[in-house]
Amino acid sequence: MGKHPLYNQTGLQKNNKSHVLYALADKQMELKQIQDEYEAKISKIKSDLEAMEQVICLFDGDCDKTIKKLNVKFSNRKPRARNSHFINGECKKLVLSVLRTSTGQLTTSDISLKVQDLKKIDKSDNALNKNIQKIVVQILRTLEKSQIIEQVGKDGLSIIWKIKN
Structure with missing residues (x-):
């Protein structure tokens, strides 16, 4: 309990805050940790995409056009709307x-x-x-x-x- 930001050095609650506040603070810290994990995954994916573009350029002399075509094709995709009455198929x-x-x-x-x-x-x-x-x-x-x-x-x-x- 000593590591929690709302507790003092002895592990007692500061200013007699309610337990709900502490639970909310715990949840906020948990969500922040998940956010940090996803941001790390996103940055890794971005670096992987940059590496893939470099590899494409090794094999394609006109790689700028190829990459633009791939990006346009990907950006034109729309997520499929799901129907509330039927599952897929x-x-x-x-x-x-x-x-x-x-x-x-x-x-x-x-x-x-x-x-x-x-x-x-x-x-x-x-x-x-x-x-x-x-x-x-x-x-x-x-x-x-x-x-x-x-x-x-x-x-x-x-x-x-x-x-x-």
């Missing part, structure tokens, strides 16, 4: 499950509603329904590009889908 599995278990062909809106049923998501909220339908449409387009499913027609504005044979 779950909606795709549900869409495929709906298509596999259906006896006939399904429209996009039917697939979306069945996915909501499987996930027990309330269908009374129109904004949420549209959001989930957008997610389902993106998944259907991806599955179509992968040649797993195919469009078989249209019902008004809605596309009819089935699993490819």
